[in-house]
Amino acid sequence: MGRNTRDKNYRDQLWKKVGLVFQFPEQQLFEATVFDELAYGLRNMGLNKQEIDTRVNEALENVGLDPEQLRTSSPFCLSGGMMRRVAVASILAMKQEILVLDEPTAGLDPEGSAHILQTIKKYQQENKVTVVLVSHCINELILLADRLVVLDNGKVGAWGSTRDVLAQDDLQHYDRLFPDYIRILFDLKKHGWKINTGMLTVEEAANELGRVLKGGG
CATH class of the missing domain: 3.40.50.300 (P-loop containing nucleotide triphosphate hydrolases)
Structure with missing residues (x-):
């Protein structure tokens, strides 16, 4: 203000x-x-x-x-x-x-x-x-919020546009907070897949997974 x-x-x-x-x-x-x-x-x-x-x-x-x-x-x-x-x-x-x-x-x-x-x-x-x-229910926020702030013991763990926050590599240790379809993407990234985790919907996550499986990654 x-x-x-x-x-x-x-x-x-x-x-x-x-x-x-x-x-x-x-x-x-x-x-x-x-x-x-x-x-x-x-x-x-x-x-x-x-x-x-x-x-x-x-x-x-x-x-x-x-x-x-x-x-x-x-x-x-x-x-x-x-x-x-x-x-x-x-x-x-x-x-x-x-x-x-x-x-x-x-x-x-x-x-x-x-x-x-x-x-x-x-x-x-x-x-x-x-x-x-x-x-605490990030599922609710992903489709509503323009920006996200993740707090970790009172300190800012991550912040930015919703899509950018989800795409951050250092966000993986917060993956328990996110819905299943985003956790799947985080797990794949941990195992070396070149995959974009900045997906807001199940449909986006499925399309990104399909792209990688087809060799687009």
Whole structure:
């Protein structure tokens, strides 16, 4: 953002620009109803009732929840997965410039995870905002992220464009983090195959393997 976050005056404004979803949503939910949970930040922004209603309904629908069924429900009576959706919706409703999401799909089934990730990607593309996703599940990030940072005991192990990071030779000792099709490519490279590991999809990996088997390597 080009500003010094140590500046107290600027730091006080950051809540309007940066949205954060905790790894454990119960640590950030506090209102009596789902509606009030999403409306809290919007009221602090000074929005009128009609705009608040519109944003709350839109955000809940975006994460796959029914506003009419849940707006008067307590967020603490929901399942862990639904609580996570409410937490994500509360941030989407505020339409901030930067979103930071810590393990946003933890506790969700595969369908719920896919829905949340698609919602975040769509939100990012439509609003041109910056999204930072923290996850142990790199499978989720490979097709979503423009850039990857691999952290190893608090230090940066690798970083760059997603494709460039996957192609790095020194990334092989992190291969346990990656999906099976990329681990296969890493294993072949360890055994001396001249193969490009910077593949984002199963189809790309299969094509690269086919190229090498045909003598293209």
